[in-house]
Amino acid sequence: METSAAPAKFSVNVPASSSAITPGTASTLIEIENLDFYYDSKQALFDINLKLDDRRVTAFIGPSGCGKSTLLRCLNRMNDLIDGAHIKRGSLKIRGVDLHRKDVDAIELRKRVGMVFQKSNPFPKSIYENITYGLRIQGVNNKARLDEVVEKSLRGAALWDEVKDRLHESGLSLSGGQQQRLCIARTIAVEPEVILMDEPCSALDPIATAKVEELIHELKKQFTIIIVTHSMQQAARCSDKTAFFYMGKLIEYDDTRTIFMNPGNPQTEAYVSGRFG
Amino acid sequence: MSLPPNPFAAKPSRARAAEKSVFWVFRLATYLVLACGAFVFGDIVLKGSGTVLHGFKTTEQFPYITNTFLFESPESLYVFEHDGKKVEMGDKEYRAFRESVEAKAKLAGQPAPKFKAESYVYSAGGIWPCIVGTVLLVLGSMTIALTLGVASAIYLNEYASDGKIVRYIRLAILNLAGVPSIVFGLFGFGMFVIFLDWNVSLLAGWFTLAFMVLPVVITASEEALKAVPKGFREGSLALGATKWQTIRSNVLPYALPGILTSSILGIARVAGETAPIMFTAAYVVRDKLPWDVDKFSDFFFQGVMALPYHIYVVSSKIPQNEYTERVQYGTAFVFLGIVALIATTSIVLRNKLRGSYKW
Numbered sequence: 001m002e003t004s005a006a007p008a009k010f011s012v013n014v015p016a017s018s019s020a021i022t023p024g025t026a027s028t029l030i031e032i033e034n035l036d037f038y039y040d041s042k043q044a045l046f047d048i049n050l051k052l053d054d055r056r057v058t059a060f061i062g063p064s065g066c067g068k069s070t071l072l073r074c075l076n077r078m079n080d081l082i083d084g085a086h087i088k089r090g091s092l093k094i095r096g097v098d099l100h101r102k103d104v105d106a107i108e109l110r111k112r113v114g115m116v117f118q119k120s121n122p123f124p125k126s127i128y129e130n131i132t133y134g135l136r137i138q139g140v141n142n143k144a145r146l147d148e149v150v151e152k153s154l155r156g157a158a159l160w161d162e163v164k165d166r167l168h169e170s171g172l173s174l175s176g177g178q179q180q181r182l183c184i185a186r187t188i189a190v191e192p193e194v195i196l197m198d199e200p201c202s203a204l205d206p207i208a209t210a211k212v213e214e215l216i217h218e219l220k221k222q223f224t225i226i227i228v229t230h231s232m233q234q235a236a237r238c239s240d241k242t243a244f245f246y247m248g249k250l251i252e253y254d255d256t257r258t259i260f261m262n263p264g265n266p267q268t269e270a271y272v273s274g275r276f277g
Numbered sequence: 278m279s280l281p282p283n284p285f286a287a288k289p290s291r292a293r294a295a296e297k298s299v300f301w302v303f304r305l306a307t308y309l310v311l312a313c314g315a316f317v318f319g320d321i322v323l324k325g326s327g328t329v330l331h332g333f334k335t336t337e338q339f340p341y342i343t344n345t346f347l348f349e350s351p352e353s354l355y356v357f358e359h360d361g362k363k364v365e366m367g368d369k370e371y372r373a374f375r376e377s378v379e380a381k382a383k384l385a386g387q388p389a390p391k392f393k394a395e396s397y398v399y400s401a402g403g404i405w406p407c408i409v410g411t412v413l414l415v416l417g418s419m420t421i422a423l424t425l426g427v428a429s430a431i432y433l434n435e436y437a438s439d440g441k442i443v444r445y446i447r448l449a450i451l452n453l454a455g456v457p458s459i460v461f462g463l464f465g466f467g468m469f470v471i472f473l474d475w476n477v478s479l480l481a482g483w484f485t486l487a488f489m490v491l492p493v494v495i496t497a498s499e500e501a502l503k504a505v506p507k508g509f510r511e512g513s514l515a516l517g518a519t520k521w522q523t524i525r526s527n528v529l530p531y532a533l534p535g536i537l538t539s540s541i542l543g544i545a546r547v548a549g550e551t552a553p554i555m556f557t558a559a560y561v562v563r564d565k566l567p568w569d570v571d572k573f574s575d576f577f578f579q580g581v582m583a584l585p586y587h588i589y590v591v592s593s594k595i596p597q598n599e600y601t602e603r604v605q606y607g608t609a610f611v612f613l614g615i616v617a618l619i620a621t622t623s624i625v626l627r628n629k630l631r632g633s634y635k636w
Contacts, residue, residue, distance in 0.1 A: 076515060078511065078514070078515065081511075081514070083438045083439065107517050107518070107519055108517070110514065110515055110516065110517040111516070111517030114515060114516065115511075115515035117508060117511060117512065117515075119508055121506070121508030121509060121511070121512040122512075123509055123512065123513070123527055124509075124531060133513070133516060133518075133526075133527075134516035134517060134518075137513075137516065137517065137518045137519075137522045137526070138517070183512070186512075186516065187515070187516070190516055190517060
């Protein structure tokens with residue numbers, strides 16, 4: 001896609017009746033205001049202002065190093081783990097609560113804001129243990145409750161039928177796509193409000209990707225999903241709104257249809273039509 | 278019919294000659310090392326295994342077989358002539374024999390026969406107290422070294438942020454690994470034996486050996502922790518686990534095989550050190566076995582016999598003669614066996630643990 005001769009308009013097929021565009025108005029869940037983010041003295045994000053909708057799918061697109069993953073990792077404060085990473089100005093709010101307020105605990109935050117990583121990372125434990133991990137660390141040990149959550153989460157991640165007979169085999173015995181869905185199941189097992197997905201399909205083949213995308217459609221009924229992706233088709237297929245980042249700046253943020261069919265900014269147009277990046 | 282000219286035929290050149298000679302130099306060097314190793318091992322096994330094999334003896338009660346070399350204390354060897362024959366006996370046996378001969382003579386109304394025996398210290402009996410002492414030293418120092426080492430490796434690798442202080446700590450640990458063992462011995466003597474007033478004791482030996490093996494344990498543990506993929510930590514933290522929950526259930530279990538293998542091997546090596554224990558824990562000879570104590574606390578404050586120190590004593594601290602070789606080689610053989618056993622255990626343990634956590 002990057003190297004092919006660019007068509008005048010990027011021809012992603014977005015039918016008018018696409019389920020990606022959810023009708024009706026959504027309420028704002030996450031508000032990012034004037035965010036400046038630094039790795040040591042190197043600025044990674046410049047004055048980001050963004051409002052993300054509740055129970056919608058928002059896609060972050062942009063070339064590598066544009067800051068989209070950094071912004072994603074701000075939302076569950078995974079950046080706290082990186083030495084020298086800090087916010088210099090601005091705020092991120094979920095339901096009006098500033099995530100960097102003194103009385104916000106990163107651990108409690110991460111229970112509410114789950115994350116699925118680029119490289120599927122099931123723990124080298126059984127499928128069952130993988131799903132129950134999040135509950136066990138919260139002190140839930142009731143067998144009946146855990147069994148129930150395992151089934152519910154695996155069903156929620158469309159994995160139940162494939163693994164119900166081998167729940168006690170290693171999570172690593174699954175195929176790549178199944179592993180990624182296991183990670184999604186593990187994340188929804190703790191019932192977060194928001195699920196952050198950092199290029200969840202970049203290591204998957206098209207069929208596994210299609211399954212995960214289908215899953216995203218299902219999940220947005222319950223969860224607010226923010227997905228970072230390098231695949232513009234993916235953003236077009238499964239998101240309601242899309243934010244385009246370039247060099248640490250938010251270039252354009254709008255309904256996915258608008259971004260792909262009628263972008264307001266020439267840079268966005270160049271990117272989505274495959275002329276660069 | 279002639280073959281077509283071959284453009285790929287070997288042409289003599291300097292590079293080719295150098296290649297050949299270098300290959301032979303490397304090959305011979307390897308064989309030389311192998312031969313040295315085989316000679317050392319062969320010598321010890323040939324001469325030492327005899328001592329152990331000759332030690333087997335049947336007994337009246339269960340388990341009907343015992344080994345005098347493995348399971349008895351060192352004794353003096355008595356060599357004397359009796360009925361025109363040369364007899365060699367250990368201390369206890371000699372006394373009993375002499376008494377019975379004297380009693381027999383008394384019963385028959387004859388004057389007691391004269392015994393002109395030559396005695397050789399430590400040349401009879403076995404090395405049971407040394408085996409026990411070495412095992413105790415290894416177990417104790419392993420516990421201390423693993424606890425301290427793994428804890429500080431976790432701190433350095435998981436908690437501490439890379440700064441100047443951590444760099445200096447790492448440097449200090451590396452330097453510690455280069456300190457000669459006799460210096461550790463002196464440190465242990467000054468610190469534990471004299472300053473803390475623990476005397477020559479198991480406890481002093483444990484800490485001295487543990488400090489000596491600490492750099493190995495810390496370095497090995499850090500490597501093992503680093504080998505655990507970052508994804509496991511992030512995955513766990515993203516589910517709302519605390520750092521310690523993450524480490525305990527999602528990092529340490531996977532790092533454990535690596536930690537244990539390297540640490541146990543390090544400890545097996547340190548178990549063979551003589552210098553650190555000669556001032557701190559080892560006695561030349563001790564009749565009592567370590568569990569033969571009046572009160573529990575005495576257990577930690579007693580010195581023990583140890584295999585490496587025993588080898589040193591019987592090889593250089595007593596007059597050498599034809600009778601000393603038995604104990605020297607026997608002890609070396611048993612010691613090699615124990616070290617091999619520890620190494621094998623660690624490898625088996627690693628394979629077992631690795632099987633259950635593979636990624």
